[in-house]
Amino acid sequence: MPEGPELHLASRFVNAACAGLVFGGAVETSRCSRGPAVPFESSAYRISASARGKELRLALRPLPGALPAREPLALVFRFGMTGSFRLAPRDALPAHAHLRFYTAPPGPRLALCFVDARRFGRWHLGGDWQPGRGPCVLLEYERFRENVLRNLAHKAFEQPICEALLDQRFFNGIGNYLRAEILHRLGIPPFEKARTVLEALQQRRPSPEQTLSQKIRAKLQSPDLLELCHSVPKEVVQLGGKGYGPESGEEDFAAFRAWLRCYGVPGMSSLRDRRGRTIWFQGDPGPLAPKGGKSRKKKPKGAQQGPEHRTEGPLLPSAARSRSRGARRGPPEQGTAQQPEGTSLQQDPEVPPAPVKGRRRRQPAASGHRRPQRIKANTRSLEEGMSAS
DSSP: OOOHHHHHHHHHHHHHHHTTOOEEEEOEEOTTOOSOOOOOEEEEEEEEEEEETTEEEEEEEEOTTOSSOOOOEEEEEEOTTTOEEEEEETTSOOTTEEEEEEBOSSSOOEEEEEEOSSOOOEEEESSOOOTTOOOBTTTOHHHHHHHHHHTTTSGGGGSBHHHHTTOTTTSBTOOHHHHHHHHHHHTOOTTSBHHHHHHHHHTOOOOTTSOHHHHHHHHHHSOOHHHHHHHHHHHHHHHOOSSSSTTOSHHHHHHHHHHOSSTTOTTOEEEEOTTSOEEEESSOOOTTOOTTOOOEEOOOTTSOOOGGGOOOOOOOTTOGGGGOTTOOOOOOOOOOSSOOTTSSSOSOTTSOOOOOOOOOOOOOOOTTOOOOOOOOOSSHHHHHHHHHO
16 A cells, blocks of 8 residues: 555656646536545646655646636645556546546646545545644654654653654654564564664664764665665665656566565565464564464465465555455544544545454254255256245
8 A cells, every 4th residue: 555655756747747837717526535525716827846754745736817716725635556647638537536626728638646546545624634643754754763762651652663763743754664674674573562663763873973975874884774765765765756647667667576575575474463364574573473363475476375374465556456355444534632542543444444353153944944955956846846845
């Protein structure tokens, strides 16, 4: 699913694609959209975007003299599992284009579309970021680091580090593939207690005798977990592409696959955390690993795999459509600045919960009646006899 780097790349794409374009008319939503209608109409307006963590803000600004006269409007998007923006010809809209902004004449008629095959993405009117989300790991590193280290007494850090990394109150922008890559680079077991891992960083202070270049070199040579939460997403941004422009395609996706060191890589093990999310790792899972959970290794392509060796493959950004059918609708996102326990933004609210398997309870047969049985019958008389019983 799109994580912080993908939202940042999406904002770059929108700004590049819409530069010089003038939009006009009403904003359209699809019939099956789960988002609210956008009551905005103008004869001439421009569109720009910015990103913060796992959210993107779209700004609609009317040009001077545009009719009807109105104030600018902002929308904030969360992409869910398959959301993205595309620019397409007006008469050739992509499938699942749930929100559409049309260009004004003259010139080729185009549409900026919010495309979301699984419809877990959301948008809301107004330019406010969702309350309760922490500073962005990409763009607000110092504030992000301070927010984590200042709140280590919070119960969120009693969880395994792999689960704490998905808590958007503290790690805004980190998702499933990023947490695996970050922990793998440091050799940290994913189910080590988060507070144990992070408390050591409070004691880490650069020597006052070090020069600035020495401090920078030390960080590059031995970065800590919070530094990697900033630098690893930056590496993904530098890769670019991954489906956010018309020129993007399999080449971008191949570059992303080649960049991965852990997430879905053959030879790595995987376990489901308490929220049903698969974490990829190498070596010991750690002391808080789920009881009864079996670590499974992903085999290289071409290796024979029986049912006992099959493991869940990663949901990479360009491959989400393979799971689009039969998706369960997740609970709505919620969050406030100071939320009571149990109503937080933790664990990637965009992701639907894993389905819980259970046995169906048999309904007792009514007294005096036998339970109907499935019997192959070759004649209508036998079938009628069965239905009568």
